[in-house]
Amino acid sequence: MIYKKAQFDIPENLIYLDGNSLGPLPKAVSAKITQTVESEWGTQLIRGWNDCGWMQQPRQLGDRIANIVGAQAGTIVLGDTLSIKVYQAVSAALTMNPQRRVILSDTGNFPTDLYMVQGLINSLDHGYELKTVAPQDVAGAIDEQVAVVMLTQVDYRTGRIHDMQRITELTHKAGAISVWDLAHSAGAIPVELTHSACDFAVGCTYKYLNAGPGAPAFIYVRPDLIETITPALSGWLGHQAPFAFEPNYTPAPTIDRMRVGTPSVLQMAALSCALDLFDDVDMQALRQVSVQLTELFIEQVEARCPELSLASPRDAQDRGSQVSFGFEHGYAVVQALIDQGVIGDFRAPNIMRFGFTPLYISTDDVIRAVDVLESILKDKIWKDPKYQTVKAVT
Amino acid sequence: MIYKKAQFDIPENLIYLDGNSLGPLPKAVSAKITQTVESEWGTQLIRGWNDCGWMQQPRQLGDRIANIVGAQAGTIVLGDTLSIKVYQAVSAALTMNPQRRVILSDTGNFPTDLYMVQGLINSLDHGYELKTVAPQDVAGAIDEQVAVVMLTQVDYRTGRIHDMQRITELTHKAGAISVWDLAHSAGAIPVELTHSACDFAVGCTYKYLNAGPGAPAFIYVRPDLIETITPALSGWLGHQAPFAFEPNYTPAPTIDRMRVGTPSVLQMAALSCALDLFDDVDMQALRQVSVQLTELFIEQVEARCPELSLASPRDAQDRGSQVSFGFEHGYAVVQALIDQGVIGDFRAPNIMRFGFTPLYISTDDVIRAVDVLESILKDKIWKDPKYQTVKAVT
Numbered sequence: 001m002i003y004k005k006a007q008f009d010i011p012e013n014l015i016y017l018d019g020n021s022l023g024p025l026p027k028a029v030s031a032k033i034t035q036t037v038e039s040e041w042g043t044q045l046i047r048g049w050n051d052c053g054w055m056q057q058p059r060q061l062g063d064r065i066a067n068i069v070g071a072q073a074g075t076i077v078l079g080d081t082l083s084i085k086v087y088q089a090v091s092a093a094l095t096m097n098p099q100r101r102v103i104l105s106d107t108g109n110f111p112t113d114l115y116m117v118q119g120l121i122n123s124l125d126h127g128y129e130l131k132t133v134a135p136q137d138v139a140g141a142i143d144e145q146v147a148v149v150m151l152t153q154v155d156y157r158t159g160r161i162h163d164m165q166r167i168t169e170l171t172h173k174a175g176a177i178s179v180w181d182l183a184h185s186a187g188a189i190p191v192e193l194t195h196s197a198c199d200f201a202v203g204c205t206y207k208y209l210n211a212g213p214g215a216p217a218f219i220y221v222r223p224d225l226i227e228t229i230t231p232a233l234s235g236w237l238g239h240q241a242p243f244a245f246e247p248n249y250t251p252a253p254t255i256d257r258m259r260v261g262t263p264s265v266l267q268m269a270a271l272s273c274a275l276d277l278f279d280d281v282d283m284q285a286l287r288q289v290s291v292q293l294t295e296l297f298i299e300q301v302e303a304r305c306p307e308l309s310l311a312s313p314r315d316a317q318d319r320g321s322q323v324s325f326g327f328e329h330g331y332a333v334v335q336a337l338i339d340q341g342v343i344g345d346f347r348a349p350n351i352m353r354f355g356f357t358p359l360y361i362s363t364d365d366v367i368r369a370v371d372v373l374e375s376i377l378k379d380k381i382w383k384d385p386k387y388q389t390v391k392a393v394t
Numbered sequence: 395m396i397y398k399k400a401q402f403d404i405p406e407n408l409i410y411l412d413g414n415s416l417g418p419l420p421k422a423v424s425a426k427i428t429q430t431v432e433s434e435w436g437t438q439l440i441r442g443w444n445d446c447g448w449m450q451q452p453r454q455l456g457d458r459i460a461n462i463v464g465a466q467a468g469t470i471v472l473g474d475t476l477s478i479k480v481y482q483a484v485s486a487a488l489t490m491n492p493q494r495r496v497i498l499s500d501t502g503n504f505p506t507d508l509y510m511v512q513g514l515i516n517s518l519d520h521g522y523e524l525k526t527v528a529p530q531d532v533a534g535a536i537d538e539q540v541a542v543v544m545l546t547q548v549d550y551r552t553g554r555i556h557d558m559q560r561i562t563e564l565t566h567k568a569g570a571i572s573v574w575d576l577a578h579s580a581g582a583i584p585v586e587l588t589h590s591a592c593d594f595a596v597g598c599t600y601k602y603l604n605a606g607p608g609a610p611a612f613i614y615v616r617p618d619l620i621e622t623i624t625p626a627l628s629g630w631l632g633h634q635a636p637f638a639f640e641p642n643y644t645p646a647p648t649i650d651r652m653r654v655g656t657p658s659v660l661q662m663a664a665l666s667c668a669l670d671l672f673d674d675v676d677m678q679a680l681r682q683v684s685v686q687l688t689e690l691f692i693e694q695v696e697a698r699c700p701e702l703s704l705a706s707p708r709d710a711q712d713r714g715s716q717v718s719f720g721f722e723h724g725y726a727v728v729q730a731l732i733d734q735g736v737i738g739d740f741r742a743p744n745i746m747r748f749g750f751t752p753l754y755i756s757t758d759d760v761i762r763a764v765d766v767l768e769s770i771l772k773d774k775i776w777k778d779p780k781y782q783t784v785k786a787v788t
Contacts (some may be wrong), residue, residue: 007437009432010439011437014439016439018439018440019681021440022435022439022440022443023752024436024439025431025432025435025436025439027433028429029431030431030436033404033427033428033660034424034427034428034627035430037419037424037427037540037606038403038424038662039425041416041419041607042403042405042418042419043405044426045412045416045418045419045737046412046415046737046739047415047521047737048416048607049787050786050787051768051787054607054608055786055787056786080474080475080630080655081474081479081654081655082655082656082657083627083629083630083654083655084474084478084629084654084655085626087627091517095517095593100627107641110630110642111506111627111633111636111639111641111643112630112631112655114627114642114643115633115642115643116628118641118642118643119625119626119627119628120626121625122624122626122628123485123489123626124516124517124518125518125520128521132641138749141535142597160676183738204656206515206656211429211589212659212660213435213443213448213656213658213659214444214448214658214659214660214661214662215657215662216658216659224503228431230516230517231513232513232514232516232517233477233478233481233510233513233514234504234509234510234513234516235475235477235478235509235510235513236477236504236505236506236509237506239509239511242505242618243741243786243787243788244742245505245741246505247505247508248508248509248512248747249505249508249509249512249513249524260475260478261474261475261476261477261506261600261611262475262476262600262607262608262659263608263610264605264608264609264660265605265606265607266427266607266608266660266661266664267608267658267660267661269606270660271430286610307703315738326632327593338441343439343440343509347639348637348641350639350641352702358662391444392443392444392449392450392609392637393443393444393449393637394637
């Protein structure tokens with residue numbers, strides 16, 4: 001079953017089209033965290049690391065995410081934030097291609113991915129260059145100067161999907177290493193990590209996987225590479241024997257080598273519940289509903305809100321589980337929508353984003369959302385000064 | 395008031411001498427997290443970042459920790475794990491001293507600090523050397539080759555305290571940068587970061603600060619340095635305008651530049667409750683009680699358990715809030731103690747560690763703990779094979 005809104009705590013009359021930014025609360029989370037706090041931390045205290053399996057959870061949760069993104073067990077581990085995981089992947093990838101100096105990405109990549117690479121190559125001081133091209137120019141820019149191709153599969157602003165399979169093939173053909181960011185893919189579209197043969201992937205769990213604010217990130221390493229990579233962030237939990245407290249770092253022979261420090265046990269408890277909701281979800285079936293929802297939204301908005309211009313690919317196969325429209329006054333429109341119970345978000349300079357998550361969004365929700373949007377535009381409700389004030393977090 | 399055991403959820407009849415590893419559960423945490431999950435995440439969803447102040451918490455909590463470790467407001471920010479914070483501090487410190495190639499530490503430092511530096515200098519590939527000397531030899535080893543002196547103030551095995559003031563002075567006199575790890579200091583002993591004039595400090599919040607398994611770490615930067623440092627881990631939340639989504643990283647002019655990715659909101663909720671317990675605690679008064687407890691424990695153990703040899707400094711002023719004893723069969727003794735309701739822990743090769751936290755440990759607890767320890771040794775209870783099996787996490 002795909003639609004399972006009853007298993008989420010979503011305020012009544014709210015249409016939540018922002019699961020691409022922060023997923024809603026799965027109902028089971030609250031009791032699970034209370035149990036983790038009271039019966040595990042409170043009762044077992046330090047023994048929780050062994051007796052409640054806290055130490056193994058980054059791997060166990062990794063295996064569950066592997067199921068969702070088409071990877072094998074033992075190839076994904078949880079921890080840290082996506083920014084840190086990007087750093088781990090790219091720094092390791094650079095050591096695998098020591099003669100080359102270009103990291104290729106696209107201008108649509110999420111800024112933190114680009115920022116982390118800027119900080120990395122700045123600190124390495126070995127003449128590396130971060131080269132960004134327009135998303136449609138990536139394939140043509142993969143040449144034999146390129147050490148690493150780092151891309152986000154689904155563009156956070158437009159929802160445009162890169163062809164992971166094809167670009168990874170081109171990357172490997174050019175002798176480069178591929179790093180994929182699945183922030184807007186995991187839980188949103190079918191991903192075939194094993195099949196793509198990509199080298200590294202990273203992702204977050206608080207968007208389509210609904211694990212809550214500050215939920216841990218994950219990293220994937222292709223199984224044949226795991227034992228060969230050199231972790232720059234060589235923390236003790238990536239050591240082959242963390243509790244031997246040896247003076248020198250020796251990386252674990254498994255994906256554990258991508259672990260760094262102590263995992264966030266309370267956030268992992270939430271993640272565990274959130275993943276329960278995916279146990280019976282077929283990602284192909286979910287995708288089919290997602291496409292129906294985004295197609296319906298585009299059709300309705302284009303028919304009823306001519307002021308807006310589609311900023312997402314029109315062809316569903318090129319589009320993730322979100323739809324974006326450009327509008328000069330997009331920020332104010334989004335504030336007015338939120339005020340009227342339809343939550344989307346805004347991304348500079350003029351993009352209104354709407355995420356469609358089949359787990360809790362129905363076709364009725366889509367129609368109702370467009371009703372509200374249409375009235376805000378028709379009556380110019382967005383002109384109210386209260387919708388112009390820019391908030392800290394957009 | 396120092397002793398406030400009633401404000402913790404500690405199982406009856408348990409004597410918890412492992413707050414130096416994972417602090418116990420403050421009673422208020424469970425309700426606070428439920429509220430954060432249900433009324434913030436569940437109700438506000440994405441709006442929580444603004445309306446519930448999630449985005450500001452790493453700074454606000456940092457200011458509260460600053461109060462505990464003798465720092466000014468605006469110099470500490472929460473996030474990530476201690477390993478990551480070590481990496482940030484040392485990588486920034488190295489750029490401040492570009493002509494030098496030695497990072498000096500001691501053999502008693504916690505392994506992850508050493509491992510993170512090993513990974514860092516290995517990836518930089520600029521001829522850096524991590525030099526470790528015995529703790530007592532650190533002062534004499536600070537010379538003009540040294541770029542960075544990185545030390546943990548309180549030794550995780552022995553509880554030995556470095557003289558932060560004096561070593562920082564020597565460090566600066568030699569033209570080097572000081573990085574202090576406060577993992578076993580924050581909430582345990584008075585720390586005077588401002589007064590010490592040290593450059594960087596890092597610490598964790600799940601030990602003496604009782605913020606729970608996986609609670610975030612913190613980093614301190616001396617205020618006059620903040621605007622000058624170059625973050626290697628240049629994540630979007632360290633950007634001067636994260637929500638402008640600019641293509642290039644420009645660090646925030648404040649301590650925010652040491653932020654990386656999305657903060658762990660649920661863990662921060664627990665931390666917030668945990669810090670409430672420190673609001674009325676005078677660290678000098680806490681230290682006085684801590685010394686009384688450790689003195690009593692040493693006196694009692696030495697009188698009643700002659701098999702054990704003190705592995706901590708005998709002079710209280712050189713010792714943190716823990717006491718360690720060496721014993722060949724220490725691992726088994728600790729297991730037997732745990733079995734009998736006295737929780738300490740073991741660190742290879744032969745160290746039994748006992749933490750004394752005045753917030754919830756009384757002199758009665760100390761006496762009762764030694765009663766149990768004495769009987770385990772006298773009756774050789776530790777010889778039971780069930781106490782020999784080594785667990786994953788020690």
